[in-house]
Amino acid sequence: DVKVTQSSRYLVKRTGEKVFLECVQDMDHENMFWYRQDPGLGLRLIYFSYDVKMKEKGDIPEGYSVSREKKERFSLILESASTNQTSMYLCASSRTAITTQYFGPGTRLTVL
């Protein structure tokens, strides 16, 4: 059974802290994605990666960076968390550009 796991379900951080969100997939997928989900805005793509050490900006990359050192792991980094980054963060992976995206359960981040 395919699986995407995220390191935390809930996370509370303070403004200015550096935050790491980890995502691991066990399907040997090439593509991995980070989205944020906000009420009334749906899913918005932050960054994606189509190969190890490769990354591309999505629609809202400002304030975020990513790292993909291994094929199965894709990390989202908030260098200096701000209150407007309070959100649900969803990681996903897919085998090719047009195949199904498999999502993790999400991390609900609160920045105080």
Added chain:
Amino acid sequence: AQSVTQLDSQVPVFEEAPVELRCNYSSSVSVYLFWYVQYPNQGLQLLLKYLSGSTLVESINGFEAEFNKSQTSFHLRKPSVHISDTAEYFCAVSPGSSGGYQKVTFGIGTKLQVIP
């Protein structure tokens, strides 16, 4: 640029009644279309997709959607809903090309509330 419009943010419906969740898209090229479902406290999972061929696609749990190119729509329907269908449903579109990464654009979601 492509976009997706989900016309209803919330849809309440009684159990065993039919339901239609509306989705319209805009794109200057051919498209692939998807419906994803998000149950409470879970990530999204694929419900069904249209890539090519028959314009009517079905899921294993009784949902179906029809690709209508002239109306640029991909509405989701179920003839009789169950309590377990209570969830948020997302329509998504990507360009219909297999070359390289093709961005998937998601709608804002429709919350289906099934009333006992």
